[in-house]
Structure formats: structure tokens, C-alpha cells
Amino acid sequence: MHAQVQTQEQHHGASGSLRFNGIGKTFPGVKALDGISFVAHPGQVHALMGENGAGKSTLLKILGGAYIPSSGELQIGEQTMAFKSTADSIGSGVAVIHQELHLVPEMTVAENLFLGHLPASFGLINRSELRQKALNCLKGLADEIDPQTKVGRLSLGQRQLVEIAKALSRGAHVIAFDEPTSSLSAREIDRLMAIIGRLRDEGKVVLYVSHRMEEVFRICDAVTVFKDGRYVRTFEDMSQLTHDQLVTCMVGRDIQDIYDYRHRPRGAVALKVDGLLGPGLREPISFEAHKGEILGLFGLVGAGRTELFRLLSGLERNTAGRLELRGHELKLRSPRDAIAAGILLCPEDRKKEGIIPLASVAENINISARGAHSGLGCLIRGLWEKGNADKQIKALKVKTPHAGQQIKFLSGGNQQKAILGRWLSMPMKVLLLDEPTRGIDIGAKAEIYQIIHNLAADGISVIVVSSDLMEVMGISDRILVLCEGALRGEVSRDQANESNLLQLALPRHRADGVAN
């Protein structure tokens, strides 16, 4: 553990503790944050932990001025902050280093560092001054970076250092890191840790959002845990805290039984995945999905779940391994191949990849199946179209005034049902569901679980990706856990609990080896 240099309260500009006083944030229909209160002290690295959707990112966005809180206030030192924009936040000495960095790849490091206030006289940029200022900025952080290099040529780790240098050059007192190590190499992580240590020793307030236990125990002086948008607990003394305690604190809640699980007999193997490799997967993945089985795929963001689905649905080509569907080898070159074989995907991002927003509900339902029901391979049969749309809308209880309504006016849950209706119009063998209930209210969720169960009962093999632990445990017969592009384990329904799933899903340092 690090010696806690209890603060020497003598900084320039903004100083003192960062206080969250009852911060809440409500989006239409969803409470993302509810009365968050805690203090992060200067000269400390303060970790924020929680499952996906716990509210960490929302809190950082409020800190960075991207969101305005619905209630509560921020305080730095004695001063109450009311950020109306990201510029307000930066001006008050706050820097948020996001996962996706905000640098212009085609411009040089120096230009990026001083973007918006380049040293210039009469609009003419003073090159030598710019270079000198940039060198000063990078000194001690990343001496090897030449300010004239284009940012696009730097490694991800180096870009992050440029972002940190930028924050420091603006006199940041509060520096928040959002999953900073997710794409760094081990050496880059070491360097980042050293720099964060230095920021702490200089008396900055450092917030550190990460899923990686190992890093949290290595660098942080305090941990605050969130769950479902609520503050759970702050641990001030890391030496008294164990790994298991922290995990238990992150989970732990009653399961409401909206899942309505019913036992089903498991059929023969439907989909056999053998040594599959492709973009986003670090190790070959093998598993089997049975007829009539609901197979859960759990993992944190970046675990490779969506990437695996992109391979199974033909969006990406696999680089190794083979797929077998009901005993026949499959070669998928496009989503059309997968659909023809009966492997159907409901994508994670409904708005971007699922619906055609301007088209009607009927259009969105019929788009895939109409080819097989058309005359001469291209003439649309109006009767079939209307009949099928009405049938699916009725069967799935899609709430829409009429089938001709543009789908963009429907709620997320009803859009999801319409996409399910699209696939129910098709011959289906395997259904891939990527975050099927994200952003959907509880009533529609229960209806979607019902649909999933009925499909499985009909002998369809359903694979559900979810980062919602409750959901995965609630509906799956069997759960596969992915972590950092590799399959980490398989847990049966009876043995699954929150802590063993989370243990498997949480990345550890490579040297730690595999859990269990």
C-alpha cells in the first residue's frame, strides 16, 4: 500500500477535496443516478467501482460537464460548481480522461496540446513558441514524444499521455480516468501507474474508474462502490479490504422474479463452435449450444461478446476455427448466409443496427421474410405482408396505433419486439440476442423473457449476451463467461451466483493466472 501523504493544502488555483452532494441524474423513464454523495480527497487516488450500468460513467460525464445533474451539487474545496458545459468544467480545473481520447489524429502533438489557444500573433502561429511550450508540457511525462509528430502515429498509451499533459497544462486539479488501461500494454500500464502516483503526490484529486481489481488494489487509496445508480459504500482503508469483500459489495441484491424460468428438456447439439477466432477475440473459442437451450453469455464491456456475435452472424469473417449447425459445417461470408442458415441476430444497438427508423413497423417486420414470400422473387404480396405484420404485432403485443406507424415513434421495448417479429417470420434455428433488454422498461422486459422462453420451448437454441448479471442468471440454462476476448468458464444454472460469475468476468493481471 502507498503511504497516505495526508494533504499539504497548498496548491495553486483550485484546491481541496472533491465533494459529490446528493448528485442525481434522471433520463426520461430511467434514474441513472440517485443521490450520490461522497468525498474524494486531494493526494489520494479514489477508485469508482460497480457493474456495468452502475452509474460510474454518468457520474464522470457530470463531472466533465457533459451532463447537467438533475439534483445535487458538486463542490471543489469550498466552492460549489455548476457546470453548464465541458468548457466550464475544464475552466474549473477538472479533466476527465475518457476511454476514447479526444485528440485530432491528423494534427501534431503540439497543436493538439494547445488546440483552442495556440500561441499566435495576428492569427499567425508562433511555431517556436508552440514547440517550446509543448516540450515543457511533455517534460517528465513523455520525454520521448516529439511535439511535431502527428498524434495518429502515436501508440494508444502515448496518446493517453498527451491527453494527460493537456489536462495538466490547463492547470487541472481534479483528474478522472475512465478505464484508462483497457487498451494498454503491460509496460504502458506501469508507466501510467507511476504517473498517477506522481499526480497523487502532487496533491491532485485523482478519480479512477476501472473493472480491474488488481489495479485498484495497486494504485488506489480509497474505493467507492456503486450499484444501480446508487452509492453503496466507500472503503477508506485499502489494507483492511479484501478482493472478495469488494466483489460482495458490488453485487448483492434480491432477484425479482420477472424471469419466470421454467425447466425445459435439453435437446441435441444445435450449434457447435470449434476454435473460433476473429477480430476482437484473443483466444480460440469453443462451445456448444443445444436445441431448446437458453445459453447466457456474460462478460464486462470489451470482453468480446459482441465480437463473438459478429462472427456468428456473418458480419465478420472468422480467421480460424469452424462452425457446425445441426451437423452441417457452416461457412458464413455475410449476414445473408447466417440468415439463410437460420442464425438470426437481434443487435445490441437497436437504433443503429436494428430498426430502419423512417420505415413503418410493418416494413421493419417484413423486410427479411418478404423475399421468400414474393412472387417471381421480387413482387411483393400485399396480402401476405399485411397478414404477417398484423400477426406478429398481435402475437408479440407490439404497442403501436397501426402497422403503418413509423417505428421511430415506438418505445425501445416495442422496437425490440418488432425486430423479434422480423425473425419470427423466418425459419429460425439459432437466435442471437445482444443485450435484448437494454434501455427497456420492466414490463416489456418480462414480455421479452416470455418470448425467449417460448422460443426455447419450441426447440430454438437461444444465445443471450447480457451485462446484466440478474438477467443472465434469471433466464439462462447455462452461462458462459467471457473476459478480454477469451472464454473464461462455464457455469450451470444451479451453480451460478453473482460472485462466481463476476470473479470469472473481472480481468486480472495476466501474471495472476486464471481464476478458480
Place this chain on the structure above:
Amino acid sequence: MMTTQNETLPTERKPLDLRRFLDDWVMLLAAIGIFVACTLLIDNFLSPLNMRGLGLAISTTGIAACTMLYCLASGHFDLSVGSVIACAGVVAAVVMRDTNSVFLGVSAALVMGLIVGLINGIVIAKLRVNALITTLATMQIVRGLAYIFANGKAVGVSQESFFVFGNGQLFGVPVPILITIVCFLFFGWLLNYTTYGRNTMAIGGNQEAALLAGVNVDRTKIIIFAVHGVIGALAGVILASRMTSGQPMIGQGFELTVISACVLGGVSLSGGIGMIRHVIAGVLILAIIENAMNLKNIDTFYQYVIRGSILLLAVVIDRLKQR
């Protein structure tokens, strides 16, 4: 991101439908309004001679606009159509001069259009090159080819039977106008009642979703451009027939007239919205205003300013509608 759980759609239903109704029909009503206004305000506007001229002016733009609709609805556009029109006329004239066969001449022109369209479609769909750049390039290539084939000057046509396309009449209606009406009907039907038409709209509405829904995105795009090439060539053949010669310099800036007609009528530049009635409305409005300006002897220089202003207005309206 988050979606409202508000299911009180019935209350929303009426204003929405009114808005959609306006979106769908307002420009066609405007076209009729302008037509009526011109009838009342301009002498000789309704004279048979002027109506015939107006119909012919609509025909070339109208035919090309039918398939430009598909390009725009799929989220692309085609700048090469003006050059295709010129080149088709030249190819038809040259082949007829050399073979003395009208059939071969017209076929050669249409095949030329098909090839240009296929090249556009394959480069845009398979190689994922931006449609602006691709068709800007083919626009210049095809224009150059037209001059090369024609040896730099107009190529006269002497085959009488060729003039049927441009100057023939059926029941007193000029053939180009009949062909235009057939195109409006056919492509309007195609868009709504075939998988090809619906897939075109889906690609323009959300290409990623269409791909994941199993639409053959690449093939549909190639067909869109190929058909557009053929129909552009058809318009070129009709124009050459009307002028009894293939002229390599004709149709400069024509692509922009066609695109502005579509957008003016309500076809979205960003794809996913478009109906044949939009196209008809846009083509009518542009042609009527131009005709009226000619009848009123408005100076050509002012006509440019007015046409440009109408285009600007159309794009601004397109933008505002997306709010």
C-alpha cells in the same frame, strides 16, 4: 439512448398523420397551385403550343429523375447522368451513321448507359468509394468520350424512323411525354411493390440494419446505378431524336437540375425518404417556373439566380424537415 416509456400514442396520432400527409402531398399541391397561378397570370400559358413545350421540357428531366429517386433514396446520388445523356445521343447517332440500323443505334446507346451505371455501382458498392467522387469522375470520363466519339461536333441523324422517339405522337400526345408518364408509373410501382424498391428504401433508411436484416446491400446498390445508367441513356436517345442529332455538349449541369427537382419535391438527400409523387412534383415545379420565366421574357441571367435560389430553398427545407 434512453427511450420514453410513453405509450400514449393515440393522442399523438392525429398531428403525426397530418404532418406525414403534408410531407407526402404538399409539394404536389404546390405544383398544381403554381400551374393554376400561371394559367391565370400569364397569357398563352395554357395554349396548346406552350403545353406541348412544357411537356417536352418535363420529359427529359422527368425520365432521369425517376431513377435518380432510387439513387437518392438509397442515400447516394449520381452526377454522371448529364454526361450519359450526351454520350447516349452521340453513340446512337454514330452507330446509326455507320450501320444504318436504328435498332443497333438505340441498343448501343442503352448498353453504354448500362456499362457506365455498372461501373458507378460496382465502385460505390464493392469498393466503398464515395458516390460524389465516383460519379464526378465518370461524369468527366463519359463527357470526354462523348466528344471523342463525336469528333468534337454534333453528329446528324438521317434515319426517319429514329425521330419517332422525340417527335412522334400517339393520340395527339408527343411520345416523349408518354414515355415519361410510363416511367413515372413504372418506377413508382417498382418502389412500392417489389423487394428491390423496398430494399432501396431500407438501405437509405439504415444501411447497417438492412445488412443485418439480410438485404443484399451491394447487389441492390449496383442495380440502382445500372438502371439509372440505362434510363439516363434512354433520356439521351429521346433528346437526340428530338434534335435530330447527337450533341456531345448537351446536358451540362443537367444532373444538378435532376437532383434539385427530386429534392424540391421532397426526396431526402440523406436517404430513406422518397416517393414518385415527390419526383413528379419537383419536376413539374421546376419546369413550370422555367416556362413561365421564358414566357415573361425574363433575362437568362436572372433565370440562373432564380433557379439557384429555388435549389437553395429546397435544400434548406430538406434540412429543416429533419429537425
